Amino acid sequence: MGGFVLRKLGAALIVLAIASLFVFLGIRALPGDPALALGGEDRDPQVLAQIRHDYGLDQPLPVQYVRWVGHALQGDLGQDQRSLSVAHTIIHKLPVTLELAALSVLIAIIIGVPAGVLAAVRRGKTSDYASTGVALVGLSVPHFWLGLMMIIVFAVDLHWLPAGDYVSISHPVANLEHLVMPAIVLGTGFSAVLMRQTRSAMLESMGADYVRTARAKGLSEWKVLGWHAFRNSLITVTTVIGLQLGALISGAVVTEQIFGIAGFGRLTIESVQQRDYTLIQGIVLVAAAGYVIVNLLVDLLYSVLNPRIRVSGRPT
Amino acid sequence: MSYVEVAPLSPAARRRRILRRRFLRRPLAVVGLAVAIGFVIVAIFAPLIAPYDYKETDFNALLAHPSRDHLFGTDALGHDIFSQVVFGARASMEAGVVATLLALAVAIPVGLIAGYYRGWVDPVVARLTDALLAFPFLILAVGLAAILGPSLRNAILALGIGAVPQLIRIARGEALALREEDYVRAAIANGASDFTILRRHILPNMMSTIIVQATLTIPILIIGEATLSFLGLGVQPPATSWGVQLRAAQDYLFDAPRLAIYPGVAIVLATLSINLFGDGLRDVLDPRTQR
Amino acid sequence: MTTPLLDVSDLSVRFDTDDGAVHAVDGLGYTLGAGEVLGLVGESGCGKSVSALSLLGLLPSTATVTGEALFEGANVLNVSPRQLRRIRGKEISFVFQEPMTSLNPVFTVGKQISEVLRKHLELSSKQARKRTVELLELVRIPAAERRVDEYPHQLSGGMRQRVMIAMAVACDPKILIADEPTTALDVTIQAGILDLMRDLRERLGTAIILITHNLGVVADIADRVVVMYAGRKAEEAPVRELFANPQHPYTIGLLNAIPRLGEEEGNGRERLQEIPGRVPSLSEPLDHCAFADRCPRADDLTRSSVPPLERVGTDHLVACFHPGGEWSR
16 A cells, blocks of 8 residues: 555645646746736836846746745745735635535535435436436536525525625534535535436446345345445545545635635635736645645545555555 | 338448437437527527527616516616527537537547557656646636636636546547457557557547547536636626626626526526436447446 | 255246347256256356346346246245345355456455355354354365455455355355356366365265356266256256267257367368357247257258257256267267
8 A cells, every 4th residue: 555655645746746837837928027917006117126036037937936836835925916925815714615615525425425325226216317317407507506596595585594704613503504505505516426426336336246246145235235335336436526626616716706705715716806916826826736635635545445455556 | 012122231320220219218318409409509590589689778678577578577787688598508508519629629639649659648648637637627717817818718718628637538548448459459460550540440439438528528618607707707798698697697686586597597408408418328328338 | 756956947037128138048947956966058148147147036127037946845036035135145155157256346355255154144253254264274275364354356366266165155055056167267277166166065065056168067077967058958967978878969069069189080180060050049039949040950840849858868858859869979
C-alpha cells in the first residue's frame, strides 16, 4: 500500500503544480498591463510603479511564477483591491461553504446510496423505475432553479424555512434551519449521480460470478446482496464521490448566490463583478488545491477498501 | 402462388435492424428522442413559432397573467414569456451542442493518442487532464469571464473546456481497450500504418460509446449555460436564454413566480428528454444489458 | 435396486432473451447413486452446465425450468427458497468453472470458507477458523495457516480452485457438482485437481456430478457417463462400456476425434476425424433428431421424429434410430 500512496501523492503534487501554472498564466493572459489589472482602477504612475516592483512584474516570467508559488506556500496570496489579505478573506469565508458542502454530501450519501442499492436489487420493478426516474429528474433540474422553487414553496407559501442568510454555528438550530434548503438543493444533483452510480455498480457486482458462488453456498439473499455485492460496489462508488467535488464547488457558488449566504462561493462572484484579479487568482488556486487534496484523500480511502491495492500495491 | 425472393441482410444492416428494434422497445427513450427533436425544431424555427419577437414589449400588459394574447403571460417589461421561452431555446441548445462538439474535437484526438500510443504520452495527458479537472467549470467560467469578459461565446468556451477531461477519459479508455482486440493486432501484423489502424479500426468502433457520452454531456452543458447566464457570466441581455430569463425572474419571485417557472420547466424538459434518449441509447448499444 | 440419491427426469430449461427464446435443455433425465461419480459430457453449449445450475436454482431470472429432480424425497426444482438455501452448500454443493472470478476479491479466502461453515453448521468463529484450516489442508494447500488470511488475488489459479473445492466439501455434502473444474487451469494442474477429487470421493464418500467436455477426464475418474447433445441426452453407460462399445454416432464421433499417438495405420499418420457441421440453433424445440444434420446415418426417419431412449445393454441407454456401428478399439 505504501507504494500506492506515494504514487498518488506524487501525482497529486504534479497536478497541483500544473494547476497553479494554469492559474498563474491565466491571470497573466489578461490583455493590457498587468499592473493596471492588479491595481484596480488606480492610474497613478507612482502607484503603478510600486505595484510593478511589489509583484516583481519587471522580472522574467518564470521568476515571477516561483515568487508567487513561494508566497502562496507561505500562506500569502497577496492583497485584494481593498488592500485586505486575500488569504485572510478566503479563510474567513471558507468554513461557511465547507459546512454547506459537508451537509450536502451527507444528505446526498444518505439518500443516494440506499436508493441506488434498492433500485439495483429491485431491478425492473416499480421501485426501480420510480427511483431511477426521480434520479433522472434530479439530474435534469438546474439546481439553482430548484433553489428558487424551494424558496417559493417553503419560504414564501408555507413560511416554514427562512429564505436566506446564514446564522453561525453557535446557534445550531437556527444554523441548520438556514442551511437545510441550500444543502438539499446542493445535494440533489450529487445524490442523483450517486444513486445512478451505486445502482450500476451494484448491478455489475450482482451479476458477478462470486455472487453466484455466494448463493450456491446457501447464504440468505440479504447476505449475498447486502454483503458480498455491496461491499464490491462500494469501491466504485467511492471514486465517483471524489470526481463530483468539482461539481459541488460549482454548485456552491450558485447556491450561495440564491440563498444569500456569504461564503466562498459568493466571494467568487463578487470578485468577478469587481474585477479583483488578485482575489480571483487566490480563489481559483484555493479551489483547485482543495479539489486535489480531497481527491487524494478519496484515493486513500479507495486503497483501504480494495484489498488488491492494499496488499499488493497494484490494481489487479 | 410464387415465392418472393428476399435478399439476406448484410451484417451491418442486420445489426442496425436489431438495434432499432431494441430501441423501439424502450418507450421512454423514444419519447425522449421525440421531445428532444421537438426542442431542436423550436430552436431552429423560433421566429416562426413565437407569436412575438422576444424583444417586443407591450406596455399595456406588464406582469400579466396568462391569457389568450399571452400564453404564459408577460414579464415586468411587457415581454411575452412564451416567446421568450421559445427564443431562449436557441441559446441554450446552441450552447449545449456547440460546447459538446468543441470538447469532442479536442478530446477524441487526445484520448485516442493517449490510449493507443501509451508510452510517455499517456501519463502526461493523464496529469494534464487531472489538472484540468481541478477547475470546476464554474470557476473556469469565472476566470474566463474575468479575463475576456462575459459573453455567450466565452461561456461556451468554459463549458467546452470543462467537458473535455471526462471525454478524454472515455476516448482514452476505448482506445486502450480496442488496441488489444485481435483484429487490430492482425492489422498491425499485416503492416498497416498507425494512421490506417486508427482511422479504420479504432475510431469507428469507439463511436458508439462516444456518441452516448456526447448525448449525455449535452444536457449537462445546457444546464451549465443556464447557470452561467443566471449568474451574469454567459448570455448578456438584451440577448436571451433560459438562464437570463431566470436571472430576471429572481426579483419577482414573490409576486410572479411564473416568470421563474416557465423557463425552468423548459430547461427540465429539454434536459430530461435528452437524458432519457441518451440512457436508452446506451442500453441499446451496450452488449451486456439483457433487456 | 436402491433409491438413487438424485433422480432427474424430464428436465427442460428455456431462456427468454431480447432476441428470442433459447431451449438450452430438453427433457434431460438421469440418476445418481450415493458415492457415485457421474460424468456429464458434451461440447460447449450443449446444456450440461445449464442443467446442473438449474438443480440449485442458480440460473438467471430469464430462465424457466420445468421437470423433476428428486433429492431425498423432494423435487429440488420446486422447493421453497428457504429449503433451497438449506440444501445449497450443505447437501448439494457446486464448484464453478472459473476460480478467478468465482471468489469474492474483497474477502479473505478463509472468511469465504468459514462463511459456509458458520451458516450451516453454526460454528463459532474460532471453531470455523480451525475447521477452515483443516479443510485447506485437506485440499492440499501448503502453509494453510498462512493462506487462510490471504485474498484470492494472492493465490494461483490451481490453489483458487482448491479453495473452491474446500468451500464445497466444507459441510460434507451428499452431492458435489463440479462444472468443468479443470478447464480453466493448466494441464499440469489439472491432474492434481482430479487426483484431489478422487481422493475426496474415497474419503468422504461424496457423490460427484462431473461436467466436462474432456473425455480424458471422464475416463480418469467417472463411474458412469451421460453424453449430451443440443440439450438432450444422447447416450448413457458405465464408463468402460461407453469407451468399449459406443452406440450413438455422436459419441463415436467424439471418441474418433481423440488423437492417438504412435498409430501405425497407413503411413503412420492419420487425419484427425472431425464431426462435420454445427450444433443446431436452439430457438425452437426440435421435432427431430438433433444430430441429424451431421450424422452419417441420417435418413428420413431421423429427420422427422425424435429418437426415444432405448436400452441396448445393461445400464446402457441410447437415443438413436440407428445405434451401434463401426468402432474399433
